[in-house]
Amino acid sequence: MSAILELRKVSKRFGGVQALQDVSFTLEEGHIHGLVGENGAGKSTLIKILGGVYAKDAGEVLFQGATHQPATPAEAQRSGISVVHQEIPLCPNLTVAQNVFLGHPILKRGGRADWAEMERRTAELFSLIGQTSIDPRRVVGRLSVAEQQLTCIVQALSQQCRLLILDEPTAALTPGEVETLFDVLRKLRAEGTTILFVSHILSEVMEITDRVTVLRNGRHVATTPTAQLTTADVVRMMVGEMGVGHQPSAHARPSSDVVLEVRDLGEARSGLHGVSFELHRQEVLGIAGIQGAGRTELGLCLFGVTPATEGEIRLQGQPVRVTSPRQAIDLGIGYLTEDRRNLGLFWEMNVEQNLVAVIIDRLRRAFGRWDRRAARERGEEAVKGLDIRTAGLHQGIRFLSGGNQQKVLLARWLSADPSILILDEPTRGIDVGSKAEIRRLIRSLVERGVSVILISSDLDELLALSDRVIVMSRRRVSGTLSGSEATRERVMALATAK
Numbered sequence: 001m002s003a004i005l006e007l008r009k010v011s012k013r014f015g016g017v018q019a020l021q022d023v024s025f026t027l028e029e030g031h032i033h034g035l036v037g038e039n040g041a042g043k044s045t046l047i048k049i050l051g052g053v054y055a056k057d058a059g060e061v062l063f064q065g066a067t068h069q070p071a072t073p074a075e076a077q078r079s080g081i082s083v084v085h086q087e088i089p090l091c092p093n094l095t096v097a098q099n100v101f102l103g104h105p106i107l108k109r110g111g112r113a114d115w116a117e118m119e120r121r122t123a124e125l126f127s128l129i130g131q132t133s134i135d136p137r138r139v140v141g142r143l144s145v146a147e148q149q150l151t152c153i154v155q156a157l158s159q160q161c162r163l164l165i166l167d168e169p170t171a172a173l174t175p176g177e178v179e180t181l182f183d184v185l186r187k188l189r190a191e192g193t194t195i196l197f198v199s200h201i202l203s204e205v206m207e208i209t210d211r212v213t214v215l216r217n218g219r220h221v222a223t224t225p226t227a228q229l230t231t232a233d234v235v236r237m238m239v240g241e242m243g244v245g246h247q248p249s250a251h252a253r254p255s256s257d258v259v260l261e262v263r264d265l266g267e268a269r270s271g272l273h274g275v276s277f278e279l280h281r282q283e284v285l286g287i288a289g290i291q292g293a294g295r296t297e298l299g300l301c302l303f304g305v306t307p308a309t310e311g312e313i314r315l316q317g318q319p320v321r322v323t324s325p326r327q328a329i330d331l332g333i334g335y336l337t338e339d340r341r342n343l344g345l346f347w348e349m350n351v352e353q354n355l356v357a358v359i360i361d362r363l364r365r366a367f368g369r370w371d372r373r374a375a376r377e378r379g380e381e382a383v384k385g386l387d388i389r390t391a392g393l394h395q396g397i398r399f400l401s402g403g404n405q406q407k408v409l410l411a412r413w414l415s416a417d418p419s420i421l422i423l424d425e426p427t428r429g430i431d432v433g434s435k436a437e438i439r440r441l442i443r444s445l446v447e448r449g450v451s452v453i454l455i456s457s458d459l460d461e462l463l464a465l466s467d468r469v470i471v472m473s474r475r476r477v478s479g480t481l482s483g484s485e486a487t488r489e490r491v492m493a494l495a496t497a498k
Contacts, residue, residue: 003026003028004028005026005050007024007061009024009060010060010061012057019042021219022059027163031195034198034205034212036238041216042218047198050081052071052073064162077156077161084149084153088148088149092140093139095140096143097121099140100136101122102155118136126150131150146181149169153166165195166185182207186208203496212224216237216239221238259279260420261278262275264310265301265313266308267307267308270294273310273475282447282450284442284446285454285467286463286469288491291457293475294476298472299422302335303325307323315420332420333419334413334420338455350393350395350397351388355379355382358416363375380393389404419451421445421451421453422452443465460488463487468483472495478495479497
């Protein structure tokens with residue numbers, strides 16, 4: 001079997017982050033090839049290089065024996081490579097056939113769209129993959145997620161796809177829908193289509209693929225026939241030999257007092273369901289899981305951004321219904337968002353205004369007048385206490401480094417005196433020194449009596465800081481580990497379970 005795709009020492013850097021470093025491997029024509037790795041391993045960057053979204057910095061990519069360096073996704077598609085992303089890129093208000101031929105319509109003489117021919121050809125393509133129940137005239141917004149996924153595959157086939165890249169294709173599918181998808185992939189393989197199957201669900205990777213490539217920290221670890229591997233082998237390659245344990249957290253032990261109890265929590269829109277756990281006073285409770293597992297959705301639900309549609313939340317033993325962030329703040333819950341730029345900071349405001357945003361109601365005098373002196377004192381106290389590097393309180397927040405911006409957000413929540421603080425990716429996108437400072441701040445919060453829910457894709461960080469770790473998979477809790485039980489291997493095994 002000849003190689004249809006070959007990567008030779010491919011590298012890509014984003015600022016100070018080396019996303020890929022000298023990655024080399026091949027895809028055999030007519031194979032289903034698995035690509036796995038932890039969050040941040042470089043999978044998404046590699047997909048985007050092959051799909052024409054990013055340009056590589058160094059190395060060479062050969063596709064069907066020729067240099068592959070597309071400047072756009074459209075150019076990659078014309079060369080025979082199609083990517084089906086996890087977030088399905090279809091137009092919900094158009095029909096199936098209109099989506100399939102979007103951007104490359106079949107035309108009549110005179111240049112008018114030949115809708116009848118496109119509908120006929122769409123039905124023919126669905127028939128080729130064994131699917132005859134999807135009406136080409138049906139509006140895509142009325143299809144199930146699985147049917148939309150199949151529509152994306154047919155869309156790729158309509159453009160003479162030779163290499164089909166599927167990014168987390170089963171993340172939102174039921175077990176029955178996964179089997180339907182796998183039947184389609186086997187048919188495509190039998191007809192000669194090469195498939196790059198990117199997934200965190202290792203049991204599915206082991207079932208459907210012929211070979212598996214493992215990336216770790218932007219580097220190629222191994223490419224091995226699937227039949228020669230076990231799931232445990234793949235996990236070990238993903239996390240490395242250092243994944244057998246971690247340094248225990250150095251902060252005070254949590255008390256036995258339960259400050260937050262969640263029972264069978266669910267939120268219909270995000271698909272969150274059956275989530276149950278307890279949070280103790282002065283505890284750091286880690287929330288682990290792969291991308292799309294439901295970690296952020298849980299945080300947003302607890303903070304009232306997307307209120308729960310089922311289940312129960314108890315604070316200090318009393319049932320509460322959190323329907324808005326304002327109510328959550330009043331109840332003593334804070335939430336540090338993972339999206340600092342778009343959802344955390346007020347980008348057009350200065351440092352002081354960002355620092356006091358949560359306690360603005362407390363800084364008003366009689367008749368609603370703004371207490372400028374109190375705001376300035378609070379701001380100066382925060383800048384000094386957290387060592388925020390700024391030219392002054394009136395400096396625009398946009399001019400601070402990422403680490404100092406993050407410290408401003410933490411200081412904002414400290415000023416509100418929360419009893420529970422949800423931290424979603426608190427050290428993402430900041431330098432090593434600032435990360436260490438943020439981690440020290442988290443420990444100091446706990447020593448002051450705050451209970452912390454820590455969501456992080458950095459497993460080393462999560463294991464080092466957490467007293468217990470809840471692992472999520474497919475928007476539910478797949479397991480809970482004590483500090484002594486939690487290792488990278490055990491966390492990854494639970495995170496990639498069906």
